[in-house]
Amino acid sequence: MTRSARRRRPVRRIAASRLATGGWHPVDWLCELAGTAFVLFGAFVLVGVVESPRSPVHQALPATALRLTLIGASIGLLSMTVALSPLGRRSGAHLNPAVTLGFWARGQTHPHDLIGYAAAQIAGACLAAAAFRATAGSWARTAGYARTEPAPGLGEWPALGIEVALTFCLVFAIFLMLSSARTAPWTPVASAAALTALVPIGGPPTGASMNPARTFGPDLVTGEFGALWVYFLGPCLGVMLAAAALPVLASGRDLLTAKLFHDARYRSVHASRLPTA
DSSP, X not given: OOHHHHHXXXXXXXXXXXXXXXXXXXXXXXXXXXXXXXXXXXXXXXHHHHHOTTOHHHHHOOOHHHHHHXXXXXXXXXXXXXXXXXXXXXXXXXXXXXXXXXXXXXXXXXXXXHHHHHHHHHHHHHHHHHHHHHHHHHHHHHTGGGOOOOOTTTOHHHHHHHHHHHHHHHHHHXXXXXXXXXXXXXXXXXXXXXXXXHHHHHHHHHOOOOOHHHHHHHHHHHTOOTTHHHHHHHHHHHHHHHHHHHHHHTTTOOOSOSSSSOOTTSOOSSOBSSOBO
């Protein structure tokens, strides 16, 4: 076959497989690192803008609920942007070690990629936190460098329960959307809507992390780890509960893909019941 004929040959679409691909996938991992860094840097900057007492935006928005709604909606839009970008279409735009853990629990993600994705997401969060501290100056400092920790007087165990509940709601909504071919393309929108609703609810008591990497980055940069175990264990328990609840609460349905926006033109290292390139 000539080189020109090979160029004209259409992309071959293969039938979906229930087996995730093992091995090393550095391109997918780097996509997760870049996507996580982009979303969290934007989120941290927004926290500085709306939560720093030195910011005119903070002074113009005295209501805490309004500020948290703005933060949740903005994080949702940033996440949706990554999911729809080539980065997200390639890796799946998990952007959260807990989300990847949930896909692993449902058999969609290979253990190799669970480790690779989690490491990349944590690295991206650390880069975002370091960049925020270096560029935001006094706004970052007076906004606590965007750290999450339990509210004074709450206690770590109640905070753990709140993080479990918040993460369960977020991830179950994602899983529910991805379990139907009709709703799967709208998963980024549903995820953004869930974040818009959950951040104002969970923000006052815990900071509404729902993401171990999101909490670890600012903690590492500041050297203040506080109740870090709450923000690792809580989201992980929440996604495991969501993974177990999906077939029970969704009439036996299972995930069709482990990508928040599945594009058949892109390869997938995850198990998939949808066509892949």
